[in-house]
Amino acid sequence: MRTKYKPPRLRNLKPDKRKGRKKRYILIPLLLVILLSLGILLKVRWGAWFGNAPEAPYSTPEEITRITLTPGSDFTSERTLSWRSGERLEASAVYIQEITAGGDTLPGHRIPALGRLVKSRSGKGCFYHVSLDSLHLGARYLYRLQSGERRSPIYSFTMPTERDCDTTRFVYLGDVQDPAGQMSSTFFREIKARLADSIQFLALAGDQIEGPTDQYWQSWYQALQGLNTRIPVIAAPGNHEYLKRGFARELDVRWIPQTNYPLNGPKDFLQRSYYIDFPLMRLIVLDTTDIMWLGAINSHKSWLRHALSSSRQPWQVVLFHHAVDCVREGRKNLIMHHVFKDELLDHGADLVLQGHDHGYARSTTRGQRGDTIAPAFVISSASPKVYRNGFSAVHDRLGSGLQLYQDITVTKSQIHYTSYRFQPDSVSRDSLLDRSKLLYDEFTLSRGRDGVVHVDDKARSLPELFLYENFSTDSKGQKRAAQYAKEVKERRERRKKQ
Ligand SMILES: [Fe+2]
Structure with missing residues (x-):
């Protein structure tokens, strides 16, 4: 005779309500503590993480300033000159003259510059640059920058010998x-x-x-x-x-x-x-x-x-x-x-x-x-x-x-x-x-x-210097200062033994 199949009784599969409640008692305060800590951290660090120093309104003078000499990808033969002048793009150029490694002064020439108007948060200015290549080893280059009617003083740079x-x-x-x-x-x-x-x-x-x-x-x-x-x-x-x-x-x-x-x-x-x-x-x-x-x-x-x-x-x-x-x-x-x-x-x-x-x-x-x-x-x-x-x-x-x-x-x-x-x-x-x-x-x-x-x-005999002292005067700061002094002392002792 076939007996009727009886499914097993799932006695222990029902959640224990008391245990669930207990977990909730722990989890909810924990979550609140985490959220509160995150909130405090965000408040304290908001400026550092997301804030910017404000930029005061400014205007860019006509005068040629912020001249920057940078190398091209080949240091021995390439240089770029960049500068800033005024707020309206104007024809610009560099006048350059080579004094060779042998001391001969060659005729100068004019190279047109590329310019762009750059707008920042609180102002604008025109930036120009000229890239120079095929420069010669040991040569000295005299240069003068020009934007519109303005001219810079004469500057110079020397290429490696x-x-x-x-x-x-x-x-x-x-x-x-x-x-x-x-x-x-x-x-x-x-x-x-x-x-x-x-x-x-x-x-x-x-x-x-x-x-x-x-x-x-x-x-x-x-x-x-x-x-x-x-x-x-x-x-x-x-x-x-x-x-x-x-x-x-x-x-x-x-x-x-x-x-x-x-x-x-x-x-x-x-x-x-x-x-x-x-x-x-x-x-x-x-x-x-x-x-x-x-x-x-x-x-x-x-x-x-x-x-x-x-x-x-x-x-x-x-x-x-x-x-x-x-x-x-x-x-x-x-x-x-x-x-x-x-x-x-x-x-x-x-x-x-x-x-x-x-x-x-x-x-x-x-x-x-x-x-x-x-x-x-x-x-x-x-x-x-x-x-x-x-x-x-x-x-x-x-x-x-x-x-x-x-x-x-x-x-x-x-x-x-x-x-x-x-x-x-x-x-x-x-x-x-x-x-x-x-x-x-x-x-x-x-x-x-x-x-x-x-x-x-080669610096084994040179002492290490720990001159940091920006600790706050409250008890937390003083505790940190004491801990820092202790770590400095331990490091010095370790180094003595080495
Ligand atoms: Fe940095």
């Missing part, structure tokens, strides 16, 4: 970001006095200015002490050169017209990411502020890989703003760390120059035997704004509360890197202090017989 092709010397600065423009004026005065006749260019790792306003650009050009008319400026954009538009970022409209960098970057990033070829190195510049979305990450990844691996020069130097291993306490640039660090390691970067953290750090890569090899990663700053550093083991050398410049010399056999503190205010600017007293870091990169680039730390 044959001998310079065996040695490239330059100054690298991290963030200059000096809202008042006073400290940076004294720094550029010092660079001018010490180095202007010896270096071939200035390399800037972004955040040159406090924010994308005409006034901050004005301070920047005033601070430069005229170096911009005679020494090529190679800069990476930083986040402070960007205008925030909600969650989006937009590079300041003046950036490209002021610099007109080479057009060899990834699509959508032309003249923002680019590279420049020197006889002994390729210098690759990345705009890291706006590569946080997938399309930009991918296009930069393949471009960077190609720029590194297609170079025929012995050295690859990379310059950008957001560091792969941050030194600022608690900061992480996840995409730079997890995506671009590997690209730099795998495709032959030797020296990586970074900014953004307003502190100093140097780290290297470890070889199979634990030795220090390229790439060497550096973070530096010349800004009066200083941040508290963290104490990650990845950094071989640290510093805080410092304003530094780096004097770097590239030869066929090595890169010699030095970092110096700017001269203190207490010392007269007329008498420059012995520079060796201001040395903060030094190392060399040289290629061994095995083809591996080794990093030799």
Whole structure:
């Protein structure tokens, strides 16, 4: 006889109402706490994340100003001159005359300029530029700019000599970001006095200015002490050169017209990411502020890989703003760390120059035997704004509360890197202090017989300086100050034992 099928009784499948209620008691307050914390965080950080410094209304004078000398993609034969004049586009040109390496003065000629009207949030101005190629090694070029009826004074720049092709010397600065423009004026005065006749260019790792306003650009050009008319400026954009538009970022409209960098970057990033070829190195510049979305990450990844691996020069130097291993306490640039660090390691970067953290750090890569090899990663700053550093083991050398410049010399056999503190205010600017007293870091990169680039730390005997002291006076600030002092002490003890 067939028995009738009885389905099993699903006794325990009914939800336990008491348990559900219990979960709700926990989840609802938790959700409220999260929402409240998010609300407070948004309120506190709204200005920093989404706000822009207001741009005061301005008008652009007729006078020719903001002259910027930049290199083309071939450093030995190409230069671009950019300038600003008035608010109405007019016929513009450069008058240029060559004095050859042998001392002969050749007839001058006029080259018409390209111009564009640039409108920012609170004003407008006309920017012009002329790109020069087939320039000669060792030649000095006198130039005068003209827009409409206005003419600039006569300026000059000198191309590298044959001998310079065996040695490239330059100054690298991290963030200059000096809202008042006073400290940076004294720094550029010092660079001018010490180095202007010896270096071939200035390399800037972004955040040159406090924010994308005409006034901050004005301070920047005033601070430069005229170096911009005679020494090529190679800069990476930083986040402070960007205008925030909600969650989006937009590079300041003046950036490209002021610099007109080479057009060899990834699509959508032309003249923002680019590279420049020197006889002994390729210098690759990345705009890291706006590569946080997938399309930009991918296009930069393949471009960077190609720029590194297609170079025929012995050295690859990379310059950008957001560091792969941050030194600022608690900061992480996840995409730079997890995506671009590997690209730099795998495709032959030797020296990586970074900014953004307003502190100093140097780290290297470890070889199979634990030795220090390229790439060497550096973070530096010349800004009066200083941040508290963290104490990650990845950094071989640290510093805080410092304003530094780096004097770097590239030869066929090595890169010699030095970092110096700017001269203190207490010392007269007329008498420059012995520079060796201001040395903060030094190392060399040289290629061994095995083809591996080794990093030799020459700064082991130099003390690390932790001068950061911007702690608030409340109990939270004092607690932080005590913790910081403790970490500094522990680091010093660890270093003594090494
Ligand atoms: Fe920055």
